Amino acid sequence: MTHQIYSVMGCARCHITKRFMKENGMDYEEYDIEADGKDAFAKFYRVHRAEIYRDKDGVEFPVYTDGSVIRQGVSVVIGHLVAGNGLDGFIGRSTLHGEWIDGFNISGGDPSRAGDLLKVMAYLKQNGLKILLTTDGRNPEVLKAVHDENLGDRIVMEVKGPAELYEALAGESIDPNALETSIRLAARFPDYQFYSIVAPMIPKDGTVRYLTPEEIGETAKTIEKAAGSKKHPYELRPFDPDSAVDDRLKSAEPLPANAFFKYRTSARRYMVMTQIAK
Amino acid sequence: MGIPTIYPTGTTLFDPGKCWSGYTLFIARETGCALVDMNGNVVHLWKGLHGFPTKLLPGGQVMGSLGVRSPKYGFMDYMDVVQVDWDGNVVWKFDQYEYIEDPGQEGMWMARQHHDYQREGSPVGYYAPGLTPLVEGGNTLILGHKDVRDPRISDKPLLDDVIYEVNWEGDIIWEWVCSEHFDEMDFSEAARNALCRNPTMVVGKGEVGDWMHMNSISTLGPNRWYDQGDERFHPDNIIWDGRQSDIIAVTDKESGRIVWQIGPDYDGNQAVRELGWIIGQHHAHMIPRGLPGEGNILVFDNGGFSGYGSPNPGAPTGHNNALRDYSRIVEFNPITLKVIWQYSYEEAGFLPKMNNSDFYSPLISSVQRLANGNTLITEGSSGRIFEVTEAFEIVWEYVSPYYGINKNANFVYRAYRVPYDWVPQLERPDEKEIPKLDRSRFRVPGSVWKPEEGVVEVEGTLPYPGPQLCVSKVDEPKDG
Numbered sequence: 001m002t003h004q005i006y007s008v009m010g011c012a013r014c015h016i017t018k019r020f021m022k023e024n025g026m027d028y029e030e031y032d033i034e035a036d037g038k039d040a041f042a043k044f045y046r047v048h049r050a051e052i053y054r055d056k057d058g059v060e061f062p063v064y065t066d067g068s069v070i071r072q073g074v075s076v077v078i079g080h081l082v083a084g085n086g087l088d089g090f091i092g093r094s095t096l097h098g099e100w101i102d103g104f105n106i107s108g109g110d111p112s113r114a115g116d117l118l119k120v121m122a123y124l125k126q127n128g129l130k131i132l133l134t135t136d137g138r139n140p141e142v143l144k145a146v147h148d149e150n151l152g153d154r155i156v157m158e159v160k161g162p163a164e165l166y167e168a169l170a171g172e173s174i175d176p177n178a179l180e181t182s183i184r185l186a187a188r189f190p191d192y193q194f195y196s197i198v199a200p201m202i203p204k205d206g207t208v209r210y211l212t213p214e215e216i217g218e219t220a221k222t223i224e225k226a227a228g229s230k231k232h233p234y235e236l237r238p239f240d241p242d243s244a245v246d247d248r249l250k251s252a253e254p255l256p257a258n259a260f261f262k263y264r265t266s267a268r269r270y271m272v273m274t275q276i277a278k
Numbered sequence: 279m280g281i282p283t284i285y286p287t288g289t290t291l292f293d294p295g296k297c298w299s300g301y302t303l304f305i306a307r308e309t310g311c312a313l314v315d316m317n318g319n320v321v322h323l324w325k326g327l328h329g330f331p332t333k334l335l336p337g338g339q340v341m342g343s344l345g346v347r348s349p350k351y352g353f354m355d356y357m358d359v360v361q362v363d364w365d366g367n368v369v370w371k372f373d374q375y376e377y378i379e380d381p382g383q384e385g386m387w388m389a390r391q392h393h394d395y396q397r398e399g400s401p402v403g404y405y406a407p408g409l410t411p412l413v414e415g416g417n418t419l420i421l422g423h424k425d426v427r428d429p430r431i432s433d434k435p436l437l438d439d440v441i442y443e444v445n446w447e448g449d450i451i452w453e454w455v456c457s458e459h460f461d462e463m464d465f466s467e468a469a470r471n472a473l474c475r476n477p478t479m480v481v482g483k484g485e486v487g488d489w490m491h492m493n494s495i496s497t498l499g500p501n502r503w504y505d506q507g508d509e510r511f512h513p514d515n516i517i518w519d520g521r522q523s524d525i526i527a528v529t530d531k532e533s534g535r536i537v538w539q540i541g542p543d544y545d546g547n548q549a550v551r552e553l554g555w556i557i558g559q560h561h562a563h564m565i566p567r568g569l570p571g572e573g574n575i576l577v578f579d580n581g582g583f584s585g586y587g588s589p590n591p592g593a594p595t596g597h598n599n600a601l602r603d604y605s606r607i608v609e610f611n612p613i614t615l616k617v618i619w620q621y622s623y624e625e626a627g628f629l630p631k632m633n634n635s636d637f638y639s640p641l642i643s644s645v646q647r648l649a650n651g652n653t654l655i656t657e658g659s660s661g662r663i664f665e666v667t668e669a670f671e672i673v674w675e676y677v678s679p680y681y682g683i684n685k686n687a688n689f690v691y692r693a694y695r696v697p698y699d700w701v702p703q704l705e706r707p708d709e710k711e712i713p714k715l716d717r718s719r720f721r722v723p724g725s726v727w728k729p730e731e732g733v734v735e736v737e738g739t740l741p742y743p744g745p746q747l748c749v750s751k752v753d754e755p756k757d758g
Contacts, residue, residue, distance in 0.1 A: 231377070231379075261450040261453065264450070265449050268374070272377035272387075
């Protein structure tokens with residue numbers, strides 16, 4: 001298996017990736033796309049255009065391939081080198097540039113692979129990156145390990161609703177203790193924020209309906225109870241139908257902007273700093 | 279304005295036959311909310327009540343605030359909006375806009391209200407026939423503050439203005455954040471430059487940019503423009519003004535968009551040039567239906583210093599680049615921008631450029647159209663409240679005796695005239711004319727007047743001509 005890296009001169013994240021490979025005895029072929037690797041990358045890109053992600057700023061580097069898979073971005077590439085597909089769900093695409101890196105979803109992966117996740121995060125931290133995490137409350141034991149190792153610089157936690165509504169909201173239930181533990185841990189990070197999406201859901205009777213202001217109030221109350229204070233940053237966000245997993249929710253009528261004030265009022269009884277996201 | 283060391287306070291002039299009589303309500307500095315009759319008697323005082331401003335409701339209830347956030351941590355943040363009955367009992371209160379924790383103080387909810395609010399039923403908060411504020415219910419529009427960051431405006435933290443509506447139960451049901459509409463406001467490149475560098479920094483939560491400094495909000499109420507099909511003037515829409523930007527605008531209540539605006543520049547077309555620069559203005563509102571001039575915009579155009587734009591000798595950085603040393607009251611048509619009525623130095627009988635600043639309040643101040651066509655003017659920075667007829671005759675004048683001790687100034691932010699029958703607790707007072715005194719004969723004890731003594735004739739003297747001023751003989755021609 002030959003490791004190939006397409007990199008850009010001056011790209012710090014490319015350097016971190018190459019340094020990791022060298023330190024771990026992985027030989028690789030490097031193609032600098034702004035030097036003599038330009039034609040090679042052009043050819044590679046033409047063949048794999050559909051598999052290579054690019055946003056408004058262009059293609060994210062480094063781009064890695066071993067001939068069978070293509071990975072992009074320092075965290076995804078190192079994650080692959082450490083654990084193959086084992087960290088899928090934990091590590092995704094980073095949208096941040098500069099010193100900050102995101103794409104780490106604590107609740108999205110297999111908790112038995114937490115050791116590999118910590119290894120990747122530790123390496124990025126050692127190389128000067130600040131890590132932004134997300135969670136929805138699942139895998140509190142992984143979150144605890146990340147916290148105890150001081151690997152997360154900021155966490156944004158989605159509290160989907162009161163624990164008993166998680167299944168209706170996300171199609172998957174959550175252990176109330178796990179949710180409370182994650183909330184408590186999140187509030188201990190150097191920088192953190194809680195948020196809830198005022199979302200439609202499908203209760204057991206199958207009728208699509210939005211969370212009510214009272215249920216958002218209960219969500220805020222859950223945060224207060226777990227984190228031990230009414231004064232945590234808490235944001236209410238609108239629902240994006242395009243993000244819905246269940247097709248029945250994609251056609252849900254958006255709530256008017258003014259409807260959010262009642263939700264905020266209800267939430268502020270327990271989280272006094274509640275804001276409505278713009 | 280040059281003010282002598284000693285001058286009378288209280289009512290100084292009153293012509294009962296020409297006034298629209300009633301009680302006048304204002305904040306007596308560092309004392310409370312005073313209700314005075316036409317002869318200046320304080321007929322009721324809500325002691326200790328704050329208000330920015332205070333407003334009377336029918337039945338002898340008053341709206342105001344219980345207190346102000348410490349100026350060490352907040353800039354003009356009033357803690358709440360309250361409704362207080364005749365006996366001083368708080369019958370309604372709203373403070374649930376933001377939870378504030380200032381150093382050394384218990385955390386508390388605050389309204390962060392400043393400068394204005396309106397109770398449903400009355401578009402502008404003063405008397406107009408058939409447009410009466412609700413007393414035992416109704417929503418309240420509140421002008422408040424919000425801390426924001428917005429790199430489109432400046433890299434500095436901003437003290438933004440927000441208008442929000444609360445119902446009688448205290449739920450916020452509508453909100454409009456000023457900075458979110460920055461791109462609709464037509465600031466020039468020069469203005470954006472000056473604004474970015476100095477968004478009018480004040481001491482609040484640290485140093486913050488009070489970039490707009492809104493000081494007036496009111497609804498348009500029923501009006502002929504909307505009746506004629508102009509949707510911009512929907513009765514629920516809100517007219518507001520920004521002292522620091524020189525903008526007067528109407529916000530569409532439903533969409534939040536700015537649908538009518540004058541300023542920040544007043545040289546864009548002939549209509550606005552003829553209206554003239556409005557600088558540092560206060561209390562811009564639409565005259566409510568049922569009053570003379572209904573549908574026109576009435577504003578206290580302070581002059582003074584405000585605006586953002588190109589540097590000039592008086593504003594080397596372009597901050598506060600609009601400067602003028604006199605005030606004017608302007609009533610104008612919002613469609614044509616034609617001036618309908620104006621009261622300024624000329625109408626007051628002062629000379630241009632020489633003593634035009636004898637009618638001048640660079641800050642605060644207000645204006646109210648009365649039912650008989652008179653206009654009540656609060657020349658706020660000198661504590662003077664007066665009623666003037668359409669023909670510019672002053673028929674009532676009052677100077678606040680509540681000087682206060684914390685600032686060397688006799689400020690009255692805003693005064694309102696209310697009908698006698700809004701205060702059923704009191705018998706209608708006797709009105710006693712106070713004729714206009716001859717200033718040349720008015721003396722304080724110990725000062726004498728003996729003009730015939732010690733007079734000698736000088737041979738060969740000529741009669742005195744009119745004044746010759748050290749300035750241009752005529753004002754600059756209007757730009758056509």
